[in-house]
Amino acid sequence: QVQLQQSGPGLVKPSQTLSLTCAISGDSVSSNSVAWNWIRQSPSRGLEWLARTYYRSKWYNDYAVSVKSRVTIKPDTSTNQFSLQVNSVTPEDTAVYYCVRGFSSYMDVWGKGTTVIVSS
Amino acid sequence: DIQMTQSPSSLSASVGDRVTITCRASQSIITYVNWYQQKPGKAPNLLIYSASTLQSGVPSRFSGGGSGTDFSLTISSVQPEDFATYFCQQTYTSPDVTFGGGTKVEIK
Numbered sequence: 351q352v353q354l355q356q357s358g359p360g361l362v363k364p365s366q367t368l369s370l371t372c373a374i375s376g377d378s379v380s381s382n383s384v385a386w387n388w389i390r391q392s393p394s395r396g397l398e399w400l401a402r403t404y405y406r407s408k409w410y411n412d413y414a415v416s417v418k419s420r421v422t423i424k425p426d427t428s429t430n431q432f433s434l435q436v437n438s439v440t441p442e443d444t445a446v447y448y449c450v451r452g453f454s455s456y457m458d459v460w461g462k463g464t465t466v467i468v469s470s
Numbered sequence: 471d472i473q474m475t476q477s478p479s480s481l482s483a484s485v486g487d488r489v490t491i492t493c494r495a496s497q498s499i500i501t502y503v504n505w506y507q508q509k510p511g512k513a514p515n516l517l518i519y520s521a522s523t524l525q526s527g528v529p530s531r532f533s534g535g536g537s538g539t540d541f542s543l544t545i546s547s548v549q550p551e552d553f554a555t556y557f558c559q560q561t562y563t564s565p566d567v568t569f570g571g572g573t574k575v576e577i578k
Contacts (some may be wrong), residue, residue: 366562399566453522456520457516458516461513
């Protein structure tokens with residue numbers, strides 16, 4: 351059974367960097383058939399896809415246009431994890447962040463979510 | 471971006487009722503639609519993928535249909551554990567997937 355365990359701080363100050371990690375069990379971050387995603391959810395923006403990383407003989411990363419300049423996703427094969435960094439956060443980045451396993455046309459396993467509040 | 475418009479935004483139903491939620495895409499997405507259920511404080515849970523395929527372990531009272539721009543999720547006989555919020559998602563423009571605004575199903 352695939353499980354995703356999220357970790358990271360729940361409070362970040364404006365202009366600082368938000369960092370989250372997702373530990374994978376029951377699958378591999380290097381799997382050739384899935385992608386590893388970050389999605390966030392807020393009352394104002396709803397569910398919003400942010401980024402994905404996947405391995406197909408080499409590593410690929412994709413980002414949402416709305417956050418591309420501020421977001422980095424990274425796989426870590428040594429620990430079977432992947433991470434998200436969001437730079438220069440503002441209160442608009444306040445949301446519940448989820449790590450999610452995705453196939454080509456659907457997303458089937460979600461982490462429990464991390465509530466991140468951006469506030470001084 | 472493809473917009474996904476769900477209706478209604480909320481509804482009240484009694485246990486045993488038949489409930490249908492609709493989702494309209496701003497352009498044709500063939501059958502690249504998925505449906506998720508979310509309960510308060512929990513992550514979304516995949517119910518239906520590719521418009522009409524039931525995810526493993528999901529009760530058969532859930533069904534999905536549609537193609538092109540109009541899609542539906544039906545619960546044939548609502549059970550107490552089905553009171554939740556439901557979201558549609560389009561993956562036609564993957565990785566830039568988008569979600570509907572959600573439909574909250576409440577107890578009448």
